[in-house]
Amino acid sequence: MNIKKLSIKNFLMLIVAGLINAFGVTIFLYPVKLYDSGISGTSMLLAQITPEYMPLSLFLILLNVPLFIFGYRRLGLQFTLYSIFAVAVYSLGAWLITDVLPVDVSIASPLAGQDLLLCAIFGGLISGLGSGLTIRFGGAIDGIEVLAVIFAKRLGLTVGTFVMIYNAILYIICGIMLHSWILPLYSIVTYAAALKTVDFVVEGIDRAKAATIITSHADAVCEALAEHFRTGMTRIAAKGGYSGDDKTMIYFVMNRFQITRMKAIVQEIDPHAYIAISEIADVFRADIDWVKQKKAAACQASGDVLTAETVPTLDGADADEAALEQSAKSAPMLDKAVETAAAHDEVAANASVSVREDKSELENVPRPEAEI
DSSP states (O other), X not given: OOGGGSOHHHHHHHHHHHHHHHHHIIIIIGGGTOOOSHHHHHHHHHXXXXXXXXXXXXXXXXXXXXXXXXXXXXXOHHHHHHHHHHHHXXXXXXXXXXXXXXXXXXXXXXXXXXXXXXXXXXXXXXXXXXXXXXXXXXXXXXXXXXXXXXXXXXTTOOHHHHHHHHHHHHHHHHHHHHTOSHHHHHHHHHHHHHHHHHHHHHHOSSOEEEEEEEESXXXXXXXXXXXXXXXXXXXXXXXXXXXXXEEEEEEEEEOGGGHHHHHHHHXXXXXXXXXXXXXXXXXXXXXXXXXXXXXXXXXXXXXXXXXXXXXXXXXXXXXXXXXXXXXXXHHHHHHHHHHHHHHHHHHHHHHHHHHHHHHHHHTTOOOOOOOO
């Protein structure tokens, strides 16, 4: 992997994520003996049952880093470096809070006291925020995900099921060792709060909506939607399963505030249109670099001069759509050029085979029949 692909922004955000995670765990969970999930929770348990010279920060490094190194081949160098860096920041932050800063976390939370419910909820929310930021910026702050990716398939489990089973076993062991089930049960509340927070951070709180519209008036519907929302959509030819009539399926992405207006526009044009709305986790725009390369290749194939007019500055959604439209118009020329080049290559290859055959006959060298 090229070291230049590592992002300074990602490292800065991983520092923030690691410190947030350390704050949530050491301020809310660790003082009242609640447990985080995964390897972090395992480290907390070991730190509580071992001598004081083996702190939480030490177990975070000892248990997590070998797992990330072990999973290097499966998950890649970039993910491994980001993850080890995040764990190092998390461990450093935990050490600073518990052993250096003038904060007493020995018997109660400095902010929530001994209220287990508050500690469980806020500890889960804050540590989940740190974990989610780590995932969003290319790493992981807990080695349990690596363990799950490596072993879940071998055991016939999904990654989520593997993590859930691991955490269930962890909380059962905690209950047995503490001779109480109150803290492990509250730890499950922590796990649920953290899991939901991770989903919000990674996938977004306000998810986009995708509308699948089946209509017989595709041109009018597309024109109206494009004019009102200033965005594109995808048309797919379809056929009615019962009627056998030709239809058009329109795939259209929007936010939740646009749903009502979209339905009104479509039903005004086609009262019989079928509309299905689903939730989507994330939306990725077209690769603008690819658009520029496609346009440049098309211009070169057609003999046009590559100027600022042929490759406009792509700023904003309107420019993106304009570039995509221009690329789509020029794609047939590029495809034709590629086909022509392929035809020339085929003719050259056949000619080469013919020359070799003539030479072989002259030398009376036995050979298998060549397929031209």
